[in-house]
Amino acid sequence: MSALLEKPRQSGRPTPPRRRRSRPALAIAVCLASLALALLLAAHVLVPRMLGLSLIVESALPWFGAAIPVLLVAGLIARSRGAVAAAVIPAIVWGVMFVPALVPLTQSAGGASGTLTVASQNVEADSGTAAESAQALAAQGADVIGLQEMDDTARAEVEAVLSESYPHSYGIGTVGVWSKYPIENAQALDLGLGWQRGIAADLATPTGLVSLYVIHAASARPADHEARDEMLANLADYVPRDENARLIMMGDFNAGSSDRSLAGLTGQLAEANQNGGGFGFTWPAAFPATRPDHVLSRGMDVTSNTTLRAGSSDHLAVITTLAL
Template identity: 70%
Template sequence: MATLIDEPRQSMPTRAPRRRRSPRVGLAVTCVVLSLALALVLVAHRWIPDAGGLRLVIESGLPWLGLAIPVLLVFALLSHSKGAIAATVVPALVWAVVFIPAMLPLSWTGSPATASDTLTVASQNVEADSGTAAESATALAATGAQVIALQEMDDDARAEVDAVLDDRYAYSYGIGTVGLWSSYPIENAQMLDLGLGWQRGIAADLSTPVGLVSIYVIHAASARPDDHADRDTMLANLADYAQRDPNSRLIMMGDFNAGASDRNLSALTSQLSEPNQSGGGLGFTWPASLPLTRPDHVLARGMEATSNTTTRAGASDHLALITTFAL
């Protein structure tokens, strides 16, 4: 009888246990610290001390700090730390809460305003040395705006603008480097004393079909990291004017030399609102070739905006603002 011999069993090859990548502790900690610091800056930038002009630089470019978030996320992924990855979500959420509401298209922010009477205003810093103030005036008049406000005009620019607009607008008032042209009668026009004795502001009333609308044209003092005290004084005084103005409808527009996140503008924006852009986004206006911030504003109360856009006019380094309100 044949003897059965058991064949040796072949053992299954064993896999070496997969090594779990150890977190890179130093990189992870750095990502966590920077993520939380970024979130803190976004939400509490008004408490940053004004040392070496740091405050002004950060507040002028605050929305751009969001570009740091994907960079932090990449490094967090490289650190192989779940905690670091989770930490990058914090500034992302804060950025979204702070800026996305202002970036929504105007039509998304409420019920569309309808009115038989509307008021369209146009505003631009025409840049004194651009030599194209007349081109700006022509382009803004072509939008159908009933009110045009221009800033940073020298004597030659004013003469050129007058030649373009005086035949199209029955009413005008100018002083210093600022000017106002209107299809509606201008009443009580005067230089706006902003505490510095400079002729860079106008206060007036527009006589519209629904009553008086206060109109302010502003060219605030320049703001540099190491020199913005004069601008701060002007903005503080503007807030006081807005508070004391008796008209229920009010528009304040021009070059405020302050971005929307600048703490010195907050005294105004707590009383007056700035409508979202019709097409969404933050509506940056300077520099015109590659806008990075928004020193130009149209602020209002007592009226709901139906459209709000920026546009190129002339060769100024500022884009122009075109805003329509339902009266």
């Protein structure tokens, strides 16, 4: 037989699989982006205030976590262990910062002395549904209802629907509070700007006085948030001077939970996790993306904390129950 017709001899060794080539440019980009994201998360307080940059970044800070899966996938596409490891760094930083706040609140029935349920909502001046909001919050069993962004018409409508069940009330400027318990020493809160957007009072509960503050902070926009910053700084100064061991501060602070301007308050007062977990975003109501509305407290354990759509406001309401 001719040698030309013979089959080629097998070497006996399998052909090695073709190695897919790494993408060094993509790997470097993932590493740099990952480190930049981790630095932004960990050191967001260093972001400059100019042009409203700090306000924008800190309002959206939890959402920066959405970039982490993208970086991980890009690291895998780049076939670089270093890039994948770099993408894990912002994931760890984000987890340390935000995961504790996502854990559902451990609910309890409260102490033997009972509970106090407070509700707060910015009812939106032009919504025309302040009374509807008030009725919805009353139906949730709130003992105290604090409302913000009311005009005279809205205040009168709320008073008409709440006065029978909530005989104690006080209002000034854009804020008002209605209570089943007596309100003592109620006064406008001087926040140094000459604006009537805050109330300070003593709430006479069956177990003694609880300090109550209802706040409607100045609006915060990227190019205009100095007034809000000053109001929150002055508000933080009231906390250590308050003589009551138990204190509740609620309202529209126009500052998300990650906003540095709120740190003076959250460093002294606690804000409970949500019953079902999550961030408890309250604005805008149609698709909540941040939380300018808060119930802060000291001296009492929170047994329930949730948000609720009430009326047609662009803010969700916050309803919190505390053990007396």
